Amino acid sequence: MRRLIALTIIVSSLSIGWFWMLYQDSINDSYITDEMGSVVVSIDKGKNLNQIISMLEEKSVVDGRWFKWLVRFEGAANKIQAGEYEFSPGLTQVQILGFLVKGKVNQYAITIIEGQTFKDLLTDIQQHPALQKTLPENADMATYLELLNIPEQHLEGLLLPETYFFIKNTTDAALIKRAYRAMQVFVNSAWLKRENKAVIKNVYQALTLASIVEKETGAASERELIAGVFIQRLEIGMKLQTDPTVIYGMGENYKDDIRFRDLRQDTPYNTYTRYGLPPTPIAMPGKASIQAVLHPQETKKLYFVANGGGTHVFSETLKQHNAAVDKYQRNK
Numbered sequence: 001m002r003r004l005i006a007l008t009i010i011v012s013s014l015s016i017g018w019f020w021m022l023y024q025d026s027i028n029d030s031y032i033t034d035e036m037g038s039v040v041v042s043i044d045k046g047k048n049l050n051q052i053i054s055m056l057e058e059k060s061v062v063d064g065r066w067f068k069w070l071v072r073f074e075g076a077a078n079k080i081q082a083g084e085y086e087f088s089p090g091l092t093q094v095q096i097l098g099f100l101v102k103g104k105v106n107q108y109a110i111t112i113i114e115g116q117t118f119k120d121l122l123t124d125i126q127q128h129p130a131l132q133k134t135l136p137e138n139a140d141m142a143t144y145l146e147l148l149n150i151p152e153q154h155l156e157g158l159l160l161p162e163t164y165f166f167i168k169n170t171t172d173a174a175l176i177k178r179a180y181r182a183m184q185v186f187v188n189s190a191w192l193k194r195e196n197k198a199v200i201k202n203v204y205q206a207l208t209l210a211s212i213v214e215k216e217t218g219a220a221s222e223r224e225l226i227a228g229v230f231i232q233r234l235e236i237g238m239k240l241q242t243d244p245t246v247i248y249g250m251g252e253n254y255k256d257d258i259r260f261r262d263l264r265q266d267t268p269y270n271t272y273t274r275y276g277l278p279p280t281p282i283a284m285p286g287k288a289s290i291q292a293v294l295h296p297q298e299t300k301k302l303y304f305v306a307n308g309g310g311t312h313v314f315s316e317t318l319k320q321h322n323a324a325v326d327k328y329q330r331n332k
Helices: 002-027 049-058 064-074 093-102 118-126 141-148 172-191 203-216 220-236 243-253 260-264 287-294 318-328
Strands: 039-043 083-087 108-111 163-166 303-306 312-315
Touching (some): 002 064, 039 049, 049 064, 064 093, 118 172, 141 172, 172 203, 203 220, 203 243, 203 287, 220 287, 220 303, 220 312, 303 318, 312 318
Antiparallel strands (some): 108 163, 303 312
């Protein structure tokens, strides 16, 4: 009897040892080959453990029998997070479970570009394949503000240009709200450190002027000077006379060319016919343009004209400006 018990113990120990060896070999092995490439798996909320394991096994990511033991030994049955995952060749079953427990889901990105209008930005966002579309197309601004629950009169210029990372099925509304909050945090902090200019009375006016600076130049070295020119004009009561505001006010009527009669056609955004800043920003200003407005270059210059090389020629007098226009624009 004792020999039978001893033999049973020995056989059981060998069986356990054999099982443990196979188990360790399996969970530390990779089932994703280089030939397969990366494998994308989407785990929906509400899926139970068996459903999740079946899905992983169908994708040839794990060996379901051993993976279930791994989940049990790690006490992870209720810790696996929903989301879209991308598993690369060479990942072991242990590493895959780590991804699932830590929620290392796929990250997507979208970039809000400096100088984009809200309309163009919304189109880019809604066309992104990983974002869930919830906002209507071509609605009026009041509708968007109501749906987004953002307490503003207009969204133009209020979304911070930068790259935003998100997981699959994030909504377009959620992303826009993030960009709005990011702008609020940045501009309100920057405003506290500004050089005080009486003609820029609040954050919104700073964003409005920054959007004009953004559209007027892409040259980093010019931003503070262009901001200084516009502030100088505002201080002496001179019209801003900037083409980008006219173009924005033309809306769908703008056809890639601005004519003399467009400059005379009055709209709330025509800074050739109206004094002061336009009623809203005309685009999304980047951080550099906002800082340029809050820290403008002191200058007596009132005019500038593109020189054809990506920068501008600046002048103090109208006579000097007209000469520069003749040279660089009229080829005289």
